[in-house]
Amino acid sequence: AQKVTQAQTEISVVEKEDVTLDCVYETRDTTYYLFWYKQPPSGELVFLIRRNSFDEQNEISGRYSWNFQKSTSSFNFTITASQVVDSAVYFCALSDPNSGGSNYKLTFGKGTLLTVNP
């Protein structure tokens, strides 16, 4: 069965520090997709990135970067030079053919609450 583990429940950093949010996943499929979403205090989930299982290239988008390692089934997310506005809950999610057949449902991790202090 598919599973996403975000072992870090809460992380607190001081502004300008770098922070890495861990995500480990389990799936039987060779084709799957990984996502990161941000949920700020307002509640609306914001899509950050999607990665397919055949593309292990790391990605950088501004202060955000993602490290996908199939060998360790991990898809970690790093924020460089964190800012107060980065404070939010971050969810890692997995989508594969077994999670709902053709609907490719999302399996979410429990989320990591990131607090960036000024």
Next chain:
Amino acid sequence: GAVVSQHPSRVICKSGTSVKIECRSLDFQATTMFWYRQFPKQSLMLMATSNEGSKATYEQGVEKDKFLINHASLTLSTLTVTSAHPEDSSFYICSARGQAMLLPQYFGPGTRLTVL
């Protein structure tokens, strides 16, 4: 990016009443919409998946007669909580996905339901 709206954002109702929540994809056609429930400081729990023009598929443990879902068009899905009770109080979130099933889900801003 794709925009999904939800209405109302907040609703307070008395026990026994029914509440309808609307989810709209504003700038794309949503073949599939999903309804989630989120308790405080917890992850999202998928309640049901709806494809336009078809009956919704409910997750195990979710009462289909309690949570009525209609996906009548490619831009609108509704969730009706029937005969709401205090234990139905929660944050309800919808998401929508375009015609390619491998596209990301885009989420609405959520609806905070409080049943007195």
